[in-house]
Amino acid sequence: MSDRLMPPTLRFMLAARRSELDGLEGLAATCELVTLISQLVHALQRERGYSNIYLGSQHEDHRAQLDLHTEQASALAEDVQQRLLSMDLEASSAADRARLFNRIAYVLHGFGELPGLRRRIRERVLSPLDATAALTRLIGGLLAVVFEAADTAIDPSITRVLVALFNFMQGKELAGQERATGVAGFSAGFFDANLHERILHLAQSQERCFQTFSDFADPQALTLWRTLQASTETTQVARLREVALRTSASHPVDPGLSQLWFELYSQRIDAMQAVEQHLAEQLLSTCRQSIKHAHADLDNHRVLLQRLASLETMGCGDARLFSVQATDLDSPAPDGHGPQMGRSLLDLLQAQTHRLQDANLQLDEARQALNERKLVERAKQLLMKEFGLSENDAHGRLRQSAMSRGLRMVDMAQSMLAVAGKG
Amino acid sequence: MSDRLMPPTLRFMLAARRSELDGLEGLAATCELVTLISQLVHALQRERGYSNIYLGSQHEDHRAQLDLHTEQASALAEDVQQRLLSMDLEASSAADRARLFNRIAYVLHGFGELPGLRRRIRERVLSPLDATAALTRLIGGLLAVVFEAADTAIDPSITRVLVALFNFMQGKELAGQERATGVAGFSAGFFDANLHERILHLAQSQERCFQTFSDFADPQALTLWRTLQASTETTQVARLREVALRTSASHPVDPGLSQLWFELYSQRIDAMQAVEQHLAEQLLSTCRQSIKHAHADLDNHRVLLQRLASLETMGCGDARLFSVQATDLDSPAPDGHGPQMGRSLLDLLQAQTHRLQDANLQLDEARQALNERKLVERAKQLLMKEFGLSENDAHGRLRQSAMSRGLRMVDMAQSMLAVAGKG
Structure with a gap:
């Protein structure tokens, strides 16, 4: 019996199930986009770090490293852009898509700016601060896409992973900003009131993000994170942060610490990427599982309802x-x-x-x-x-x-x- | 220039607007359904009241009144059913529709029961309690549809009216239940502990519903409501309620009060219908306004974006x-x-x-x-x-x-x- 011939009660019950399944399939596509974005953000964070180093030094010997990171970020940005441009903008009439589309518009605008920005970095006509600000804005735009994905997801288990992932990405981004702030302070030899305050603020904000991540993360992600938090890099970064906070104009430190800070902090951020990777995989497998369940449920449901309906017609x-x-x-x-x-x-x-x-x-x-x-x-x-x-x-x-x-x-x-x- | 040829940033900005507009148009259809449901619920409440009177008395002289109310409710149920059956179940892939569809399935099931239920009432093979329970369930199912409509609406101004309307309908339904409870108590001559408690509970729950309604209602609805609250019927119903709460097996009252209670309470409920009518109109006009604004915005937006885009191509x-x-x-x-x-x-x-x-x-x-x-x-x-x-x-x-x-x-x-x- 086709669905059309079913009594209306059963048709609506099936439609409710099908609507859930459709929603999940749309969500799965968004989640794939989110995992790509997580990789791109990581690459852009590296590019931002090396842009800073390149602009901070007057040597051309950092150029090769910068070019390498730019190339990686470009390739990932290309992937993300392709996926965005292939989205069916008319598929869903849900208004929740409005916020997502709007965030994507901002990201696409940012992608358009990238070539010019990179050229100006290489021409050394941008200050490290302006270069950082421009890349930070784009990364912020990408995070906003992940936020909207989390806020509009319609499956609780998927929403939980997205909330964990968003908060982890946000915490990692704040870590990236702390790395840059530390480079600025150590390079100058000391942290003025402004940098001092900024370091404290970034450290506290990170803590809040990672707390929310911990509230929503799966046990394995939590284990990975706790291992990282107990690692040597974390302890060493914390030690250097204390040194930083004790400096002043009258008590400067060796600017050479800048390089050490950058390297240690980069190791820490790269280690974070492993946790993020796990969350991204968790996200995709949760999507697959939810869809599998919804499919099986829909099939069972259909069989059961058709049995009921045929009893009636008989x-x-x-x-x-x-x-x-x-x-x-x-x-x-x-x-x-x-x-x-x-x-x-x-x-x-x-x-x-x-x-x-x-x-x-x-x-x-x-x-x-x-x-x-x-x-x-x-x-x-x-x-x-x-x-x-x-x-x-x-x-x-x-x-x-x-x-x-x-x-x-x-x-x-x-x-x-x-x-x-x-x- | 067609939307397709626009640069991607602009296409996504337009898509966000269009998605909002599509959502509003779907919402407008749901709101029309809600206003029909509000009329149907009122008719079913009357049918329930007269079913009780008919089943409570042994005279056939209430039969004509009951038939009249059944006829009115049937016609409205037919309208609602037609509208439900003409819904496009595959139009939107939003999972929020799942809850709405599921509630509608329940209502359609209830519609299927109505003819049998009405026959059994006329054959006097149902107790007043069972007849009331069956119609109360159907009304509850209809209210649940309004609830889901309120919970999934995507425009704040429309959501506010829906929240006001849902709470008003819910309060009015509790009033209807209080009317029936009062009829049972007065007919028996006194309110036992169970009926006593039930009257108190229903009065308190109504108050909470009308409070939430007041928090979200427009000024005109609020004025209508305050006028009703200060009216003679309200005062008289309150007076009879006090009398009811003072009765006991040893201090019974004249069962003739039952008829007075029913008539006064029915006047009050009919007066409530006027407030509800206003809210329903408010709902439709808010929908129309939101759609008009969204259309105008989309048009302005499109012109502006196309101007930007053509500057680029030129x-x-x-x-x-x-x-x-x-x-x-x-x-x-x-x-x-x-x-x-x-x-x-x-x-x-x-x-x-x-x-x-x-x-x-x-x-x-x-x-x-x-x-x-x-x-x-x-x-x-x-x-x-x-x-x-x-x-x-x-x-x-x-x-x-x-x-x-x-x-x-x-x-x-x-x-x-x-x-x-x-x-």
């Missing part, structure tokens, strides 16, 4: 199959299988309702972890609008206000929004 | 239009309009990002109001699974536990889930 269940007595709903019927079939249909329907509700609540719980970022973003927007600040300045202002009051960024954001009547 | 902006220098992102370019165009593209993109983020946060806020119901549903499921209870019994058990501890249902649900490690 007259075994007759009209009562779909018009059971009201009292049948609460108690087993005494007479024959007609009402019992009605009963099993309702059981099936109820089980599906409970499963969907449960998934929805678990989804809400996992998404809560993303709210912190949304509040901070919204407070930044408020500052940008009210004081005509750039995004960077708004971020700085929010951070300053939080630090001067001993608050976390998110709490500062929340109280700012509350004062503005928007919280 | 060579005015050249490659730099989409590959602005990194520093252009933070400061106006000194030389010509190329980078300025890049600048306005980024402005546009940023404005769109902020608008989408803002809408998303507002959406989250409005949906929070629906979480209470989700927690209660989940706790009920837990009880059903753990103790093999029916849905009704689980609800009763949860209500009892809450009352005996002086807690609200939602707080009891939350602590139950926490104890079970599922909170």
Whole structure:
């Protein structure tokens, strides 16, 4: 019997299942994109590090290394771009796609800027700060795509992995920024108040990201992460960070520490990449599993529903199959299988309702972890609008206000929004 | 220039807008369904009331009134069913539709039961309690459709109206249940402990629903509601409720009060229908407005983006239009309009990002109001699974536990889930 000929109740039950499956398949494509993005971000972080070194020194001997990293990042950016351009923009009418598409538009714009940016780096007409800022913006745009993917995923187990991955990537990106800040401070011989504060802020923000990652990570990811945290590189980076924080104009250190810091920190970031790699694989295997389950469920469901429907057409269940007595709903019927079939249909329907509700609540719980970022973003927007600040300045202002009051960024954001009547 | 020929950044920006618009149009269809459902629920509530009266008396003189209400409800159910059956089940691949489809499957099943149920009522082979329970289940199924519509709507202003409407409908349904409970108590001459408790519970639950409605209603709906609350019927119903709560086996009242209670309460419920009608109109006009704005925005956006794109193809902006220098992102370019165009593209993109983020946060806020119901549903499921209870019994058990501890249902649900490690 074709689905079309089924009684309407059964058709809608099947449609609910099929809709879940379609959603999962769309999500799987997004997750593949996310794993590619995670590789690209890593390559861009390296390119950013070597661009800084190249621009910081006056030797051409760093050029070959830089070119190598640029080549790797270019190839990955090409992959990501191809995948983006092959997306079917009209496939889904879900409005949740609007935010994703918008973030992708920003990334594509950034890809367009890359050749010019790289040329200007090689011509040494950009300061290390400007080069870093430009690549940091692009990486931020890529992270925003991962964020939207996490925020719009519709399967709780996949959402959990995406929340873990997003927070890990974000923590790793903050680590990359700490590496750059450290290079600047050690190269100068000491950390002024501004660099000092920045190091502290970056270290704290990383900790929060990795905490959220830990809350959502699978046991294996957690083991990998704990091993990394107990490793020599981590201890050595922490030791150098303490040295950094003790420096001042009157107590400088040997600028040669800059190179050591960069190398140790790079080892740490490369080790992080292994955890990220594991999370990316976990993401893809979770997608595959969810799709496999949904397929099997849909097939079982279809067989069961068709059996119910054919009982009806054969007259075994007759009209009562779909018009059971009201009292049948609460108690087993005494007479024959007609009402019992009605009963099993309702059981099936109820089980599906409970499963969907449960998934929805678990989804809400996992998404809560993303709210912190949304509040901070919204407070930044408020500052940008009210004081005509750039995004960077708004971020700085929010951070300053939080630090001067001993608050976390998110709490500062929340109280700012509350004062503005928007919280 | 066709959209296809646009540079990818612009195509994705347009796709984001179009995706929003598509989502709104799908939402508008759901909202029309919701307004039809609100009328149907009202008719079914009347049919339920008159079924009770018919089953409670042994006279056939209530039969004509009952038939009239059945006829009205049947016609509306037919409208709703037609609309449901004409839904395109394959149109959207959003998984959010799964919950909606599942709720609709339940309603369609209930529609199939109606003819048999009505026959059995007329044959007087059902108790008033069973007849009420069957119609209450169907009404609950229809309310669940409205709930899912509210929970999956993607436009904050529409979500707000849906949250107000759902809570109002839910409050009105609880009022209908209180009316029936009162009829049972007054007919018996007094309210035993069970009926007493039930009246109190229904009165409190209504209050919570109408509070949430008030939090989200437009000013006009609020005025209508306050007028109704200050009306004679409301005062008189409240007075009779007090009388009801003072009765006992040793202090009975005249069973004739039953008819008075029913009539006064019915006037009150009919007056509620006017508020609901206003909310339904508000819902449709909000949909129309949102779609109109989104259309206008999309058109403006398309013109603006095409102007940007044609500047590029004409060579005015050249490659730099989409590959602005990194520093252009933070400061106006000194030389010509190329980078300025890049600048306005980024402005546009940023404005769109902020608008989408803002809408998303507002959406989250409005949906929070629906979480209470989700927690209660989940706790009920837990009880059903753990103790093999029916849905009704689980609800009763949860209500009892809450009352005996002086807690609200939602707080009891939350602590139950926490104890079970599922909170």
